[in-house]
Amino acid sequence: MLKITPLGGTREIGLNMTVIEYGDTAFAIDAGLMFPEGYMLGVDIVLPDMDYIREKGKNFAAVVLTHGHEDHIGAIPYLLRDMNVPIFGTPFTLGLVRHKLEEAGLLANARLHTISLDEFLRIGPFELDFMRVNHSVVDGVGMAIKTPVGTVVHSGDFKLSQSAFPWMNTDVDKFVWYGGQGILALLSDSTNVEKDGRTISDMAVGETLEKIIAKSPGRAIVALFASNIVRIQQIVDIAEKHNRKVIFDGRSIETSTQIARDLDYLRLPDGIEMNIRQIDEVPDDEVVVITTGSQGEPMSSLARMATGSNKMIKTRPGDTIILSSKFIPGNERAITSIINHFYEQGADVVYEKISDIHVSGHAFREELIEMMQMVNPTYFIPVHGERRHLIHHARLAKQAGIPEENIILPDNGLVIEFDETGVRTKDHITTGRVLVDGKGVGDVGSSVLRERKELAEDGIVVVVIVFDEETGIVVHGPELLSRGFVFQNLKGHILEDAQCVILEILEEVRPDMPDRVSVIETQMKSALRQYFKFTIKRRPVVIPVMIEV
């Protein structure tokens, strides 16, 4: 019996990880992270709960990667800490993984294996065959998984529009060939199911970029995702044509371009590259800077350029900043703030709202239908999306002629079973999101987040009172301290009055009352809450520190 179980990626864009099992053998497609949502205060990254895999121990045979984006490879270091499972991927994907494992101090023992598009990969009863797919990172693949009950095709993250480089195009022929063999199930990328029509081609984006870079009277500064090697190659080619030098700015760009150059995926004409320290040695209109920070990340080189605090690059009138990436939901205000700052400095900014300088890496609706038609599966399983994406993709499949009963809506933890008699879904296994904050993996949960939210809203007030253990007399305090509550000038005033509120309680609670200290504590908390509500309508967290000495 074949089992397909997503551990993540079917309730979110992120956390992509799907377990494939037959008999005793299991492997996973991808092991991705997610960036925290707004309410996850202080959280660095989010991981899928991988306990299901850990419990399989030696029966868990491999992780097979489709491509090198964080939502597909970001959880690998956390998995490898606990089990040294082999990782399979294309050269560029493994290049990024290698870098990641090096930073985590896990590279020495890691078992990384390069996959080839011309060879089958055997994992126990499975035989995997990989197909090139065009995506916003180079070296992406989809795959056909031959199993004893039939062949399953996974689209990977794909689009069908033309890449700037023909060898990067989706291998339509191979998908069609598999379609002709009879396919049990297709798992397909749902990200852009809300978008009608087709993605524009990378070539069209290149043409727009060329026009903008060519006519920039000053520096052209292009911000994009570091792994978008095709776009970087296009910009290098444009720079060469228009006699501009190229500067790679920032650590992640340096890392990814180095990996791509080592693999010959990125080719730089001799002498075109320049160090950022030399930027003022050539005329402004002979420079292209390639950098990251296009999501408005506040510590990025781009954000520091925008606010004038970048020591290497001071932007000025004539410079053109090109944000060649999507405005990811949640980042829009950070991005537009950077745009406004650049305008303020007299620089010009080109961004997706006003020009086609970006294209998504994920297929639009027409391409999604084409994938279904090429693969022509018996069963269809939409993956890689939030609930609404999967549901829209399921509807699209129905419109495209797949019988409703053969469309399976997956869920994180839902076990989809195939055997000779058909398909069944059963058993939600335990899944979830594991929050990483600093070195803590999983210790920050809803109670800590709730406390952080309360602290963030109105700050904190600490009340210290020291009693004489024998007499019950107050020997110190009430002393009040606050953070994030009110401004210094007002603070003295409000905290002094709050002190009077507490003194009244201390007077009223007789020294011989049983449990006196805890009575005072309870009354004080409630009185302070009321007092702050009445005077300033805020609800700081009140921490009473009642000490007997």
Add this chain to the structure above:
Amino acid sequence: MLKITPLGGTREIGLNMTVIEYGDTAFAIDAGLMFPEGYMLGVDIVLPDMDYIREKGKNFAAVVLTHGHEDHIGAIPYLLRDMNVPIFGTPFTLGLVRHKLEEAGLLANARLHTISLDEFLRIGPFELDFMRVNHSVVDGVGMAIKTPVGTVVHSGDFKLSQSAFPWMNTDVDKFVWYGGQGILALLSDSTNVEKDGRTISDMAVGETLEKIIAKSPGRAIVALFASNIVRIQQIVDIAEKHNRKVIFDGRSIETSTQIARDLDYLRLPDGIEMNIRQIDEVPDDEVVVITTGSQGEPMSSLARMATGSNKMIKTRPGDTIILSSKFIPGNERAITSIINHFYEQGADVVYEKISDIHVSGHAFREELIEMMQMVNPTYFIPVHGERRHLIHHARLAKQAGIPEENIILPDNGLVIEFDETGVRTKDHITTGRVLVDGKGVGDVGSSVLRERKELAEDGIVVVVIVFDEETGIVVHGPELLSRGFVFQNLKGHILEDAQCVILEILEEVRPDMPDRVSVIETQMKSALRQYFKFTIKRRPVVIPVMIEV
């Protein structure tokens, strides 16, 4: 000399307030608020700094309102607390202001005056004439301001596409007539300058809404902004045509529809309205619910429906939820979370990404050019936008033939002066943003926000040590308390180890050392910071409480 000074609205969408002065007389167009940005933790609303107006005292003669959106009227209660200036507006706008002042306990003394589109309004040397504009709230106006040095036209928030109700269309004839008289300057709405073409008409939106509501097999639940009376009337008309009852759900919808009904701006056929408590008394396909919460506000009735915690309405398969409003940047994740929840319940959701069930109230580029052509001003001043919007609008004006030297880029606080010889910009007056948190107006500034951010990131650790004043011996502690730092299970562990770190310091600092307590405090803070960084890579706020008794 005529002076035009924006106090807000030229560096943000929000805080719209522009002071117009001649000689001793000043008045303001609008007095709006802004909703807090993500980093303004715990802040309720943001106001423009109105000190410039307060200082004018009796010379400040009026606030004239263009329409009733919060970014144009929201600061009025805060202004009226300090000075009882007369407020002028159209009937619906004043209806909303009246409600607002009532809630603030300021209505009794307020001086509210209804303006008419057929009469001039005199304010000292100024003569104001109002023109109907079509916007996403009823009863919006633009205005012509006759001054001793020429006539200034303010567009208000406008679009030129057709309303569903002809009497709500922008009064193009009157704008053209003024254009023919010779206009000194045009101030025009820049919000949608990034959008090509024209807004679609309210009628087109109505047709789409009708199709969706008519074919919903269950309840149709439409979420929109409460003040969008035209859209509400359209939905009522659709409900009547398709034999559905109408339920107004939520306080703000009840308020705005009541104001509109009192003014006869909203007409309900007899018997069409139903109370929400009766919702289960009629078949699902005979109900339309009109509600708010379309921005994903977590406490809204809609959000509670989505999570199944709304006591009045349980959505179920067959119900169609229609989000008839824009995804405002910053709210996207909250909105999509609600959408996913509804899908999870089997309900269907229609939203702007997948259907034209919403249109902006602000003109697109072609309409913006038409406004310039109609009014044909000598000077052009783009308003109502962030920096990038104003700069794009200035460029559009240049393309439309207005000489570059006659295009003035305004700024919050920049005084634009007109006299017989021309225009000058000088003197930035002091402006800024005033943050409102609870009853505190202006006391939360960057230092409090910084503290809240630190608290939100990694929580807080309070360390209490009580020393004997004479001997220096520790009589209590070190006692450690934390909030929002680590999960309970881990907490004991980490805080116990941290206690040992402090005990070591206490041992090392000799009892006779001068300033012993403050030395301990300093060493302890630094040691704890290092310890937490090393063990868990977090930086909680450490509050030492060192007491001598």
